[in-house]
Amino acid sequence: xxxxxxxxxxxxxxxxxxxxxxxxxxxxxxxxxxxxxxxxxxxxxxxxxxxxxxxxxxxxxxxxxxxxxxxxxxxxxxxxxxxxxxxxxxxxxxxxxxxxxxxxxxxxxxxxxxxxxxxxxxxxxxxxxxxxxxxxxxxxxxxxxxxxxxxxxxxxxxxxxxxxxxxxxxxxxxxxxxxxxxxxxxxxxxxxxxxxxxxxxxxxxxxxxxxxxxxxxxxxxxxxxxxxxxxxxxxxxxxxxxxxxxxxxxxxxxxxxxxxxxxxxxxxxxxxxxxxxxxxxxxxxxxxxxxxxxxxxxxxxxxxxxxxxxxxxxxxxxxxxxx
Amino acid sequence: xxxxxxxxxxxxxxxxxxxxxxxxxxxxxxxxxxxxxxxxxxxxxxxxxxxxxxxxxxxxxxxxxxxxxxxxxxxxxxxxxxxxxxxxxxxxxxxxxxxxxxxxxxxxxxxxxxxxxxxxxxxxxxxxxxxxxxxxxxxxxxxxxxxxxxxxxxxxxxxxxxxxxxxxxxxxxxxxxxxxxxxxxxxxxxxxxxxxxxxxxxxxxxxxxxxxxxxxxxxxxxxxxxxxxxxxxxxxxxxxxxxxxxxxxxxxxxxxxx
Numbered sequence: 001x002x003x004x005x006x007x008x009x010x011x012x013x014x015x016x017x018x019x020x021x022x023x024x025x026x027x028x029x030x031x032x033x034x035x036x037x038x039x040x041x042x043x044x045x046x047x048x049x050x051x052x053x054x055x056x057x058x059x060x061x062x063x064x065x066x067x068x069x070x071x072x073x074x075x076x077x078x079x080x081x082x083x084x085x086x087x088x089x090x091x092x093x094x095x096x097x098x099x100x101x102x103x104x105x106x107x108x109x110x111x112x113x114x115x116x117x118x119x120x121x122x123x124x125x126x127x128x129x130x131x132x133x134x135x136x137x138x139x140x141x142x143x144x145x146x147x148x149x150x151x152x153x154x155x156x157x158x159x160x161x162x163x164x165x166x167x168x169x170x171x172x173x174x175x176x177x178x179x180x181x182x183x184x185x186x187x188x189x190x191x192x193x194x195x196x197x198x199x200x201x202x203x204x205x206x207x208x209x210x211x212x213x214x215x216x217x218x219x220x221x222x223x224x225x226x227x228x229x230x231x232x233x234x235x236x237x238x239x240x241x242x243x244x245x246x247x248x249x250x251x252x253x254x255x256x257x258x259x260x261x262x263x264x265x266x267x268x269x270x271x272x273x274x275x276x277x278x279x280x281x282x283x284x285x286x287x288x289x290x291x292x293x294x295x296x297x298x299x300x301x302x303x304x305x306x307x308x309x310x311x312x313x314x315x316x317x318x319x320x321x322x323x
Numbered sequence: 324x325x326x327x328x329x330x331x332x333x334x335x336x337x338x339x340x341x342x343x344x345x346x347x348x349x350x351x352x353x354x355x356x357x358x359x360x361x362x363x364x365x366x367x368x369x370x371x372x373x374x375x376x377x378x379x380x381x382x383x384x385x386x387x388x389x390x391x392x393x394x395x396x397x398x399x400x401x402x403x404x405x406x407x408x409x410x411x412x413x414x415x416x417x418x419x420x421x422x423x424x425x426x427x428x429x430x431x432x433x434x435x436x437x438x439x440x441x442x443x444x445x446x447x448x449x450x451x452x453x454x455x456x457x458x459x460x461x462x463x464x465x466x467x468x469x470x471x472x473x474x475x476x477x478x479x480x481x482x483x484x485x486x487x488x489x490x491x492x493x494x495x496x497x498x499x500x501x502x503x504x505x506x507x508x509x510x511x512x513x514x515x516x517x518x519x520x521x522x523x524x525x526x527x528x529x530x531x532x533x534x535x536x537x538x539x540x541x542x543x544x545x546x547x548x549x550x551x552x553x554x555x556x557x558x559x560x561x562x563x564x565x566x567x568x569x570x571x572x573x574x575x576x577x578x579x580x581x
Binding site for chain 1: 374376379381404405406407408411412414416418419420421422423431432435436481484485488
């Protein structure tokens with residue numbers, strides 16, 4: 001069929017700047033700027049309020065374990081808090097990520113679709129439980145039941161300092177906190193990983209299967225490489241949650257300020273839990289010190305996010321270029 | 324190396340929908356057999372029963388026999404993965420593994436088959452890429468991502484990947500439908516070259532393509548909406564396209580429907 005000038009539909013000239021475009025442009029710009037301003041405002045607030053504490057403590061803020069900011073004769077520093085924060089979060093990820101990825105792979109790749117949907121919803125429900133509930137459940141239910149587990153680890157792997165409890169006490173330890181954190185992180189990582197695995201094109205899976213790959217080989221050839229960036233993002237979101245978790249840790253941990261790799265022994269503390277438990281009873285100096293510790297937490301999560309972005313970005317480039 | 328395939332009374336479902344019914348077709352080695360017919364007539368479903376790819380779709384099932392040189396690929400104790408290693412497949416859209424280099428794409432099937440050793444793999448990669456007519460274009464950039472090639476090159480890469488494991492049969496499900504005319508001609512020439520070594524089955528929407536590349540043509544059709552696809556007529560391509568026995572075949576190839 002050919003179209004001649006006589007039968008062509010007349011094209012109305014478009015207005016150059018329709019009002020809708022302008023409104024949209026302004027709204028989108030405003031939203032983008034607002035987010036930036038918000039982050040800058042938070043950072044500025046933290047820095048301004050934390051400055052006196054940094055000034056008083058000096059460099060010892062980074063190396064000191066104790067936390068007596070309101071007592072002029074004693075010191076305070078971030079070391080024990082940062083240690084507890086990072087150790088509990090990393091332990092939680094070590095426990096949670098294999099289970100989360102395994103469940104996501106099972107639900108997307110192996111389970112019958114109907115079952116996958118239902119179990120997926122149940123996993124999502126875990127993410128909706130408030131953290132204070134996890135904290136209460138952790139301290140009343142989980143901690144007593146983790147004692148035999150801790151004792152077993154101590155007896156069988158006690159020659160490794162990580163699993164050694166020198167006075168054979170267990171309970172409200174960084175390990176118990178990490179288990180509670182793991183259960184809280186699990187549904188987030190699992191839910192995102194599931195969405196990531198679902199994005200893998202059927203064509204990629206079929207390419208592997210048609211070469212004679214087994215289910216697992218197809219996962220290894222097609223699913224995992226394609227979803228690496230997304231999985232890293234999921235894990236990093238989980239890490240962010242674990243680093244910042246407050247109330248559940250405050251309930252589970254028997255707080256103490258130590259830098260000690262013997263995580264089965266009771267004690268330890270994290271930045272967020274310390275802020276929550278100490279804020280009410282602190283004087284002016286104490287609050288400045290807590291805000292200073294909050295700034296450190298802000299910096300840690302910022303670094304985690306930047307690194308995660310980098311990894312996601314690089315694997316996104318590797319996956320580019322499909323027709 | 325190439326083997327004969329015989330489908331006997333193949334019926335296939337997706338859930339409760341019957342996509343094809345009692346399809347019986349004999350496919351001879353060292354020939355190109357084209358499956359033609361209107362959309363939704365079950366050509367793709369049928370070709371996927373020939374290497375047990377039909378069953379990977381959730382809810383899909385089939386009945387009937389598919390004999391590869393007399394042996395039922397659905398028989399007891401025959402594993403789907405073994406079947407797929409000896410019956411290769413090329414898909415509608417080029418689907419190289421996006422995160423792999425050109426070399427690793429071709430080597431993927433070899434590694435699944437337990438081929439080890441750099442020189443053995445390099446030799447097989449070169450041989451397959453040469454057979455697929457892609458070697459001269461990619462030999463200097465084997466470590467570049469396969470996804471960086473053009474659509475036609477990607478499809479030839481997928482053909483190289485499929486033939487690297489030396490299958491007996493090569494199934495092609497509309498291999499040119501996502502390609503431009505020049506790439507399509509390149510692939511058609513390649514199909515003609517490959518039939519010396521392989522039994523080739525190709526699903527195509529393009530009747531000129533079937534006429535150009537195939538020796539035998541099977542025409543699939545459905546009785547009406549929602550009804551299963553069946554083979555209406557099968558025979559030498561020259562006969563199907565000049566004087567078919569069935570008037571529905573004639574209507575289709577002369578463009579009166581479909």
